[in-house]
Amino acid sequence: MLTQADNEIVTRTGPGTPMGELFRRFWQPVLLSSDLPDNDGDPQRIKVLGENLVAYRDTNGDVGVMNFYCPHRRAGMFFGRNEECGLRCVYHGWKFDKDGNCTDMPSEPAESNFKGKVKITAYPAKEAGTVVWIYMGPKELQPELPQFExxxxxxxxxxxxxxxxxxxxxxxxxxxxxxxxxxxxxxxxxxxxxxxxxxxxxxxxxxxxxxxxxxxxxxxxxxxxxxxxxxxxxxxxxxxxxxxxxxxxxxxxxxxxxxxxxxxxxxxxxxxxxxxxxxxxxxxxxxxxxxxxxxxxxxVKHTLSDGYVIDTWIxxxxxxxxxxxxxxxxxxxxxxxxxxxxxxxxxxxxxxxxxxxxxxxxxxxxxxxxxxxxxxxxxxxxxxxxxxxxxxxxxxxxxxxxxxxxxxxxxxxxxxxxxxxxxxxxxx
Ligand code: FES
Ligand SMILES: [Fe+2]
The missing domain is CATH 3.90.380.10 (Naphthalene 1,2-dioxygenase Alpha Subunit; Chain A, domain 1)
Structure with missing residues (x-):
């Protein structure tokens, strides 16, 4: 048995929890590579360690994984246009690349520098073993992928x-x-x-x-x-x-x-x-x-207990x-x-x-x-x-x-x- 306090520590992995911090020191498998078959194909909704995310394969074939919510007014990036190496929010057209940079902000005046000040949380992604992996921990500690056989x-x-x-x-x-x-x-x-x-x-x-x-x-x-x-x-x-x-x-x-x-x-x-x-x-x-x-x-599309929908296999x-x-x-x-x-x-x-x-x-x-x-x-x-x-x-x-x-x-x-x-x- 465990004490209630230890059971809480060992089972909770959301942001800021002790076990969540530990998990974030390691790469996490999040999708099969085949879940993203095409460049500029359909994005997939995932949730990892309590964080709502969207994954997509960009024009170059690289995988991007970013926060589900657009940093403008929080519309779902899942509905976004996957085009020209980025995901573009279809509410007001803001576009983000796989590193989280805002590369286009057409709803603001052309002379505005606001675009350079806004980022979306994005996690480094790699593929190995037919799986997409992401790293959600501190940048300076990002390791190489684990060498599982x-x-x-x-x-x-x-x-x-x-x-x-x-x-x-x-x-x-x-x-x-x-x-x-x-x-x-x-x-x-x-x-x-x-x-x-x-x-x-x-x-x-x-x-x-x-x-x-x-x-x-x-x-x-x-x-x-x-x-x-x-x-x-x-x-x-x-x-x-x-x-x-x-x-x-x-x-x-x-x-x-x-x-x-x-x-x-x-x-x-x-x-x-x-x-x-x-x-x-x-x-x-x-x-x-x-x-x-x-x-x-x-x-299937599966609705989690908090109402968030993920694209998954069951x-x-x-x-x-x-x-x-x-x-x-x-x-x-x-x-x-x-x-x-x-x-x-x-x-x-x-x-x-x-x-x-x-x-x-x-x-x-x-x-x-x-x-x-x-x-x-x-x-x-x-x-x-x-x-x-x-x-x-x-x-x-x-x-x-x-x-x-x-x-x-x-x-x-x-x-x-x-x-x-x-x-x-x-x-x-
Ligand atoms: S909410 Fe995404 S561009 Fe406005
Ligand atoms: Fe078993």
Whole structure:
């Protein structure tokens, strides 16, 4: 559990909050590059860390991300004309470039110098790993992009999907470092023959109380979960990278994890990435990841609780339709009655309420990594309040790590890391 005060600190990421400040030291993924397919194409509304923004691809193909509200009289820049390397407000014609400069102000006399005095808040944007990233922190601290493996593989080796989830980022992200739920929440009954992915889940179901060990590293921590398996141990070693990225163990490529970007304090945007360093992904591998988990992602306009509308992706199964839970399936086929893994997770983390009340939890030994994750984020946020910058933000190379998935007789995590630690690094 957490105190109410700590729960507030760790979940609130709006401007000026301690966790919001920490997040703003890191680049944030905000869109798929394919959400902005054309130069001078349609702008997209997004919300990131509680800030209402508009993204567009300009005449040169560069991405601009600016405040939603025109600094003249606050009309929505989303409705603007995307033309000649800038977005022009269609109320009185003021135009802004991707750096936030006002490049035209036709409603003022030609001799006026007012244009030089007005700017719109704009954030630096870059593209990597088929994703648009923005940096919302202090200019002088702007780092290079993090060197996640999925961002550095050649073109065609990575697939990323994004979708909106209806909860605070933290409880969604905590599902990634909660290995014990996999033995239950993702369990299937008596599938014969079991597909490869389900065989792994069933291997985990064989030992529902894994032993967890957490070891901090430069990007966050790696934790080992040890399950009894076949007179040896099945070790799943997950990477948590600050502030909110995971790498999930898997025994074959493509593999990856997820990042949970706060939209506001009650919703988050998931970026799910999978890559293969050795070869391009096949059509089938890409199709599978775009359609199966979650199922039937589609583009919508979504109204947030404050009335702001964003252009986003959502799955077919949502809290509004109870994720189409099938009680007969629950009795006969799988533990939850929902047929895809992502939605099984979502039903649990969304149902905790917009911001989980962590003062009322009862955490056990299987929650060791969750406790460590919260403490790490709280410490980094507090350190930053006292002037200590987060190391990982300024060291993009620390993100070049991998999860480890292995069956081994070694019972001790530190010894396992000595033996197989190289598997946790991206090969140079
Ligand atoms: S409100 Fe945008 S130009 Fe007037
Ligand atoms: Fe899960």
């Amino acid at each position: 999925w961002c550095t593989v050649p073109e065609g080796h990575v697939v990323v999907t994004r979708w909106l989830q209806q909860s605070n980022y933290l409880q969604a992200m905590e599902g990634e470092i909660d290995t014990s739920h996999v033995s239950f929440n993702h369990r299937w009954f008596d599938l014969d023959p079991a597909p490869a992915t389900i065989a792994i889940l069933n291997r985990m179901a064989g030992d529902g109380s894994p032993r967890l060990t957490v070891r901090e590293n430069d990007s966050g921590f790696i934790y080992g979960s040890r399950r009894d398996y076949d007179n040896q141990y099945y070790w799943r070693c997950t990477q948590l990278m600050v502030p909110m990225y995971s790498l999930i163990p898997g025994n074959q490529w493509p593999r990856g994890g997820r990042g949970w970007v706060p939209v506001d304090d009650e919703t988050n945007m998931v970026f799910q990435y999978a890559s293969n360093p050795d070869r391009p992904l096949t059509e089938e591998e890409i199709h599978l990841r775009k359609t199966q988990s979650p199922q039937n992602l589609h583009k 799955p077919e199964r949502t809290p509004q339709n109870d994720y189409n839970i099938d009680r007969e399936m629950q009795r006969t086929t799988n533990y939850v009655g929902i047929p895809s893994t992502r939605e099984q997770d979502m039903a649990m983390t969304d149902s905790m309420g917009a911001i989980a009340d962590r003062t009322k939890e009862h955490l056990g030994t299987s929650d060791t990594a969750i406790i460590a994750g919260r403490q790490l984020l709280l410490k980094l946020a507090r350190d930053l309040q006292e002037g200590q910058e987060p190391y990982a933000a300024q060291h993009p190379e620390v993100f070049a790590v991998r999860a480890i998935n292995i069956v081994d007789p070694e019972p001790d995590f530190d010894n396992l890391l000595k033996k197989h630690g190289d598997m946790g690094k991206v090969n140079a």
